[in-house]
Amino acid sequence: MAKAAKHSRQSSVASGELKRAPDLGQVTAAEPRTPNPEPRVAVTIAGVRFQNPVLTASGTFGYGQEFAQVIDLDRLGGICVKGISADPMPGNPPPRIYETDSGMLNAIGLQNVGAKRFLEEKLPFLRTLKARCVVNVFGYSTEDYVRCIETLNEGEGIDAYELNISCPNTRCGGIVYGSDPKLTGEVVAASKRAARFPLFVKLSPNVTDIAVFARAAEDSGADALTLVNTFVGMAIDAETRTPRISNVTAGLSGPAIKPLALRLVHQASRAVQIPIIGIGGIASPEDAIEFLIAGACAVQVGTANFYAPDTPIRVAEGIEEYCRRHCIHLSQLVGSLKLPESGAAPAQEV
Amino acid sequence: MLDAIVPVIENRPLTGGHFVLSVRSPRQAQAARPGQFAMIRLLGHSDVLLRRPMSIYDARPAADGTTGHPGLQVLDFLYKVVGRGTALMAALKPGDQVGLLAPLGHGFFAEDYLAEARAAEEVLHVAGGIGIAALLLPARELAASGVQQKLFFGGRTQADLVGVYEFKPYVAETVLATEEGSLGHRGYVTAPLKFYLEAHASKRLLILACGPWAMLEATVALARRYGQRCLVSMENRMGCALGVCLGCSIRVEGEGHAAYERVCTEGPVFWSEHVVWGGDMPPKT
Numbered sequence: 001m002a003k004a005a006k007h008s009r010q011s012s013v014a015s016g017e018l019k020r021a022p023d024l025g026q027v028t029a030a031e032p033r034t035p036n037p038e039p040r041v042a043v044t045i046a047g048v049r050f051q052n053p054v055l056t057a058s059g060t061f062g063y064g065q066e067f068a069q070v071i072d073l074d075r076l077g078g079i080c081v082k083g084i085s086a087d088p089m090p091g092n093p094p095p096r097i098y099e100t101d102s103g104m105l106n107a108i109g110l111q112n113v114g115a116k117r118f119l120e121e122k123l124p125f126l127r128t129l130k131a132r133c134v135v136n137v138f139g140y141s142t143e144d145y146v147r148c149i150e151t152l153n154e155g156e157g158i159d160a161y162e163l164n165i166s167c168p169n170t171r172c173g174g175i176v177y178g179s180d181p182k183l184t185g186e187v188v189a190a191s192k193r194a195a196r197f198p199l200f201v202k203l204s205p206n207v208t209d210i211a212v213f214a215r216a217a218e219d220s221g222a223d224a225l226t227l228v229n230t231f232v233g234m235a236i237d238a239e240t241r242t243p244r245i246s247n248v249t250a251g252l253s254g255p256a257i258k259p260l261a262l263r264l265v266h267q268a269s270r271a272v273q274i275p276i277i278g279i280g281g282i283a284s285p286e287d288a289i290e291f292l293i294a295g296a297c298a299v300q301v302g303t304a305n306f307y308a309p310d311t312p313i314r315v316a317e318g319i320e321e322y323c324r325r326h327c328i329h330l331s332q333l334v335g336s337l338k339l340p341e342s343g344a345a346p347a348q349e350v
Numbered sequence: 351m352l353d354a355i356v357p358v359i360e361n362r363p364l365t366g367g368h369f370v371l372s373v374r375s376p377r378q379a380q381a382a383r384p385g386q387f388a389m390i391r392l393l394g395h396s397d398v399l400l401r402r403p404m405s406i407y408d409a410r411p412a413a414d415g416t417t418g419h420p421g422l423q424v425l426d427f428l429y430k431v432v433g434r435g436t437a438l439m440a441a442l443k444p445g446d447q448v449g450l451l452a453p454l455g456h457g458f459f460a461e462d463y464l465a466e467a468r469a470a471e472e473v474l475h476v477a478g479g480i481g482i483a484a485l486l487l488p489a490r491e492l493a494a495s496g497v498q499q500k501l502f503f504g505g506r507t508q509a510d511l512v513g514v515y516e517f518k519p520y521v522a523e524t525v526l527a528t529e530e531g532s533l534g535h536r537g538y539v540t541a542p543l544k545f546y547l548e549a550h551a552s553k554r555l556l557i558l559a560c561g562p563w564a565m566l567e568a569t570v571a572l573a574r575r576y577g578q579r580c581l582v583s584m585e586n587r588m589g590c591a592l593g594v595c596l597g598c599s600i601r602v603e604g605e606g607h608a609a610y611e612r613v614c615t616e617g618p619v620f621w622s623e624h625v626v627w628g629g630d631m632p633p634k635t
Contacts, residue, residue: 060595066592070592090606093601094599096596101397102397104399104400255396308391310353
């Protein structure tokens with residue numbers, strides 16, 4: 001693939017070029033619609049066309065192949081692979097996961113095979129799929145991120161990078177970059193310079209004002225944003241008075257976080273013009289449609305893959321069914337939230 | 351491995367809060383190998399998200415004989431009510447449905463394990479509490495190939511020693527232990543195991559163990575001391591059982607990226623010397 005074109009500040013959806021009105025985050029289909037249009041759910045983000053707007057979230061889908069026996073991978077919009085670092089990482093000591101009401105805590109610690117082995121062992125399979133391959137990239141320093149990207153640049157079949165500056169479970173790096181807008185800007189700019197493919201940036205929800213970080217990433221060259229990573233939380237065994245997770249704190253995911261994530265997607269979508277990929281507790285088509293209405297142009301399914309691997313496919317089918325039922329194009333759904341006249345929305349205005 | 355929605359045909363209560371859940375699933379029953387496990391998903395409870403890992407206790411023909419199909423039809427799961435998930439499982443009734451991802455993991459007789467078992471003069475099953483659930487199918491398979499077997503089975507009380515009757519046809523002897531002495535030896539099951547290993551130090555034995563971490567650790571220490579080989583079936587919290595969440599990883603011999611292996615994929619059965627004991631203890635389930 002040729003070096004990605006200068007990042008587009010908008011997403012386009014299937015046949016219709018999509019234009020986002022910067023002030024309202026609204027979307028209109030520019031092309032005239034045929035009288036009885038077949039709703040299309042394909043979406044193009046930073047020049048990468050996804051056959052539907054549903055991706056699997058990093059860390060919940062391995063390297064894709066693990067699910068080949070269970071679901072039809074060719075029906076996914078995209079696969080975000082487990083976070084890859086320049087060098088292999090062992091991960092955290094157990095216990096690493098704990099189930100909470102409607103959610104789960106994890107502190108895996110980004111155990112992964114490293115960039116070189118990913119290219120040799122995992123990428124050849126991913127290349128054969130219709131689903132787009134988004135490689136989640138992680139590092140402990142800006143140099144780490146750049147080194148990882150430079151190694152991955154050699155790979156054929158990678159469609160985009162997703163910069164993980166929001167992992168709550170590693171001591172240095174990760175969330176450190178996601179908690180300081182200056183550092184966010186620095187690592188995004190350096191990664192963008194190094195990247196041969198479009199760069200998505202996955203932001204942390206553990207910040208006071210998401211708009212500041214969304215803009216920092218956009219201003220530094222991010223082609224799209226993924227919102228959000230897990231919320232930092234913890235659980236304690238009351239009998240033994242010990243943490244349930246060896247890392248003490250862990251990232252909370254699952255349906256429990258959906259309202260929190262939705263609010264952040266809504267606010268970020270009003271702060272930036274680059275496309276947003278919404279993620280956080282999506283387990284049904286309705287969940288995903290809420291994210292699209294809030295301003296995301298695509299979604300990721302995460303924790304649900306663990307207990308119901310057919311979720312991303314059901315979500316994609318459900319979005320298509322919704323568009324057909326409402327006689328609309330996916331593009332008309334994105335950012336279509338109807339706010340009350342009184343302007344009760346506390347969203348950060350650009 | 352197959353992901354299916356299957357009907358419950360029975361959910362039989364035993365002593366001490368134990369139950370045997372029986373589901374009809376011929377394809378999964380016929381694919382199951384001794385020591386493999388399944389993930390059970392409770393449907394319709396959005397607050398209990400994750401599937402529960404359960405040893406495949408038994409794979410058997412349908413008892414009612416109404417299906418008219420030969421071969422294995424039913425999978426049994428022996429479990430104890432310990433938390434919200436198992437409490438909901440206990441409420442399942444015949445006709446209800448559960449999600450079942452099965453069979454999973456390497457069983458006891460993958461690759462070199464079976465050859466090792468056949469070469470042994472005697473196989474010792476060492477079970478702690480609900481750990482017995484992983485050992486019934488291996489015992490049956492070994493009995494079919496004429497291997498001499500013994501069962502060492504420990505629990506907190508008599509009520510925890512479920513499934514002894516089912517084991518009887520396959521073992522020459524059953525040694526029981528309870529912590530408070532209500533049945534068998536008083537104390538841990540590793541005490542009579544130690545006597546036996548000491549008395550039969552010249553025999554070539556193979557130990558198959560499943561139970562709480564502390565019992566496994568003590569069993570493995572004994573095996574090492576008396577120079578016997580030991581296979582352990584490990585238990586851990588699991589997110590996906592497909593090998594992607596990396597939540598069930600345990601510490602094994604190896605450095606760097608090779609320091610952890612997944613119970614769901616590389617396990618649940620490991621050679622005892624491959625596991626790093628002490629230190630990072632998996633949680634109680």
